[in-house]
Structures are given as C-alpha cells and as structure tokens.
Amino acid sequence: MDIDTTTGLGKDTFGLARVSDGTRSYPALVRPNGEVLDLTASYARANDIYEDWPRAFDRLVDLNEREAAGGVGINDLHLLPPTERPQVFGAGSNYRKHAAEMYTYNEGEYQKARQEGESDDAFFARNMEFVEQKRATGMPFIWMATHGCLVGARDDVRLPLVGDQHD
Numbered sequence: 001m002d003i004d005t006t007t008g009l010g011k012d013t014f015g016l017a018r019v020s021d022g023t024r025s026y027p028a029l030v031r032p033n034g035e036v037l038d039l040t041a042s043y044a045r046a047n048d049i050y051e052d053w054p055r056a057f058d059r060l061v062d063l064n065e066r067e068a069a070g071g072v073g074i075n076d077l078h079l080l081p082p083t084e085r086p087q088v089f090g091a092g093s094n095y096r097k098h099a100a101e102m103y104t105y106n107e108g109e110y111q112k113a114r115q116e117g118e119s120d121d122a123f124f125a126r127n128m129e130f131v132e133q134k135r136a137t138g139m140p141f142i143w144m145a146t147h148g149c150l151v152g153a154r155d156d157v158r159l160p161l162v163g164d165q166h167d
Contacts, residue, residue: 003032004032004033004034006033006034006074006075007030007031007032007033007034007074009030009031009032010032011032012032013032014029014030014031014032014060014064015029015030016028016029016030016046016049016060016082017030017036017074017077017079017080017082018046018079018080018081018082018083018084019036019074019077019078019079019080020077020078020080021072021076021077021078022078025080026038026039026040027039027040027043027045027046027048027049028077029060029063029064030074031064031069034073034074034075035069035072035073035074036069036070036072036073036074036077037063037064037067037069037070038070038072039060039063042059042063043056045084046082046083046084047083047084047085047086050083078152078154079152079153079154079155080152081147081150081151081152082150083147083150084147085147086147086150087144088144088145088146088147088149088150089142089143089144089145090142090143090144090145091140091141091142091143092140092141095141096128096131096132096135097128099127099131099141100124100127100128100130100131101124103127103130103131104120104123104124104127105120110127113126
C-alpha cells in the first residue's frame with residue numbers, strides 16, 4: 001500500500017481530525033494527500049461522528065468519493081484533540097513497576113492492603129507480585145482520565161510544575 005508521507009494515510013483511505021483555522025474548530029475528513037473536507041454540514045461536532053459509527057462510516061465513505069475538498073490543506077490548520085470532552089479510558093499491562101508503585105505509595109484504598117508494620121519494600125514486593133499475576137492472566141489495568149489529558153498532534157504536553165515523575 002502506498003503511504004503518503006504528509007498524512008501517513010494509504011491510498012484510497014481517509015482519516016478524521018478535529019481542526020481549527022484560527023476562527024473556528026470543526027470536524028474534518030483528511031485525504032491521503034492532505035486535502036481537508038469540512039464535515040460541519042453533516043456533523044456539527046466530532047463526537048457526532050462516533051455516536052453512530054456504522055452509519056457515519058458509510059456517510060464518510062460517500063462524502064470522500066463525491067465531495068471536493070475546498071482548497072484547504074492539513075498543514076494550513078491546527079490539529080486539535082480528536083474529540084471534545086470524551087470519556088477517556090486507558091488499559092495496559094506494560095507499566096507493571098508503575099502500577100506497583102501506585103499501590104504502594106498512593107494514599108487511599110490501596111493502603112488498606114498493607115499489613116501492620118509492613119515496610120515499603122515488602123509492600124512493594126507484594127504489590128509487584130499482584131501486578132504480575134494480573135498480567136499473567138491477561139487482565140489489563142484500566143483507568144479513567146479527564147478530557148484535559150488530550151492534546152492536538154502538534155501541541156506541547158504541559159506538565160505540572162509540581163513533581164518530577166509524571167504519568
């Protein structure tokens with residue numbers, strides 16, 4: 001498959017983006033060559049696309065085949081996070097040490113599993129064993145994040161001034 005170096009999209013495919021032209025933001029269909037089709041006539045918000053994905057996908061395929069782009073290229077726009085105020089769920093099993101640290105050092109429910117007089121090192125070792133057992137059984141860790149965790153493709157990731165070990 002031929003991949004366009006501007007967009008990373010293959011021939012005869014398209015991508016979706018939420019973009020800003022400096023005056024407004026809107027959902028857009030992006031073609032492999034970087035041409036952008038404004039989707040606001042069909043979808044006022046990017047989230048509207050995802051709420052009925054099977055029907056939206058068919059509509060997007062049709063729009064991609066029939067509509068002219070309008071002369072705007074992806075490099076002329078600011079890329080925004082793909083959705084507005086989504087529920088962000090994360091899942092993973094590749095950060096075992098971090099998960100064990102969270103169980104060991106964070107205040108709250110985790111600390112109830114600590115045995116009386118148990119050292120941090122011993123509690124961490126038990127938590128690491130728990131994490132390894134979850135991974136071995138194929139159970140990923142699942143967490144939620146706020147919509148503020150999303151940034152656009154070319155945006156800076158702003159880290160808090162407090163702390164030196166950011167997730």
